[in-house]
Amino acid sequence: MTLASHFTGGRDYLAACTLGLPPRATVAALKADLDAAASGRPDLAAAGRAVEDSRHAYARLVHAPASSVAIAAQTSVAVSLIAANVPDGAEVLCPEGDFASLVAPFAHAGRGVRLRSVPLGHLADEITADTWLVAFSMVQSATGEVADAATIAAAAARSGARTLCDLTQAAGWLPVDATLFDATVCHAYKWLCAPRGVAFLTLSPDFARQLRPVQAGWYSGHDPWASCYGAEARLAADARRFDVSPAWQAFVGAAPALDLFASAEGTAIHAHATGLAARFRGALGLEEPVRPSAIVTWPDTEGSALARLTASGIVASGRAGRARVAFHVFNDEDDLDRAISALQERRPVSVVS
DSSP states (O other): OOGGGGOSOOTTBOOTTTOOOOOHHHHHHHHHHHHHHHTTOOOHHHHHHHHHHHHHHHHHHTTOOGGGEEEESOHHHHHHHHHHTSOTTOEEEEETTOOHHHHHHHHTOOTTOEEEEEOGGGTTTTOOTTEEEEEEESBOTTTOOBOOHHHHHHHHHHHTOEEEEEOTTTTTTSOOOGGGSSEEEEETTSTTOOOTTOEEEEEOHHHHHHOOOTTOOGGGBSSGGGOSSSSOOOBOSSGGGGOOOOOHHHHHHHHHHHHHHHHSOHHHHHHHHHHHHHHHHHHHTOOOOSSOOSEEEEEOTTOHHHHHHHHTTOBOEEETTEEEEEOOTTOOHHHHHHHHHHHHTTOOGGGOO
16 A cells, blocks of 8 residues: 555645645544544543654654653744753854744743854854754755755764754655754644644753753653642653643544654655656756755745646645745655646746746
């Protein structure tokens, strides 16, 4: 059975970078959970198992121990935990134009925290002895550019800086290893095709020991159901001490989606998605990126290219004055050809990069 067969839709949908489509198993799990709740028999134990199944599936996907994975609701919430722990007056280095959920918590951290932005391609070279943290997205949302993560991580290690990598636009099509970084964050509603409200934070053991669990709640306890009252409950010894209270239904839907991608061959997904993207660029005369990407963007300040795609029934997106398409497991050559035809019917100058 191919990965595409696990999805009902996908034809003419080139927007996994905006919102992933739920696989059949996710739809079935959510319907069953709603039916049980509507009948007066909500299954909280099953919801709790879905949270842990999601945690373990995500850990497999990013090649990290489950003990290093904390659950979150959004990337900004997880990043805010890191931002709250930046030393007063310290420097955080990030790429220019990175996604707001990654950079805004540092920009508004106060306490003299300094956020410095540089071009992504120069990020490794700009790390200095004053840099406490390097925060960047593995794949840029606005452009689809893939970071040279290994070089950035190595440069940070040489300078003694910590690293935080946002995997939201990468995990699901680009094989990743979260253990290369001190921390990673990921919201699973895009390429991992989970419901919104399911996000993850991974932490190296050394970095985790330095962080205060400023968002600690009942679910971050050693035994969550015994941590519901008072301030004396013992926190979990591993990354679960940074858990937020889970949106149960979202995790019920996320567990089968995450298992699907964790069990798949990541290199095959990468080859499929980037292969379609490369053919799309070639047909439109767009420059191939340094590192292959499943996201293709090009200048479209007036929105004419996006309008042409939309008029042809193709779901795409526009970001930062650029048209944007994305190719995922549920897309095929027919989607590619239809998108190319829609843009070449009356090809505007702005389509060419």
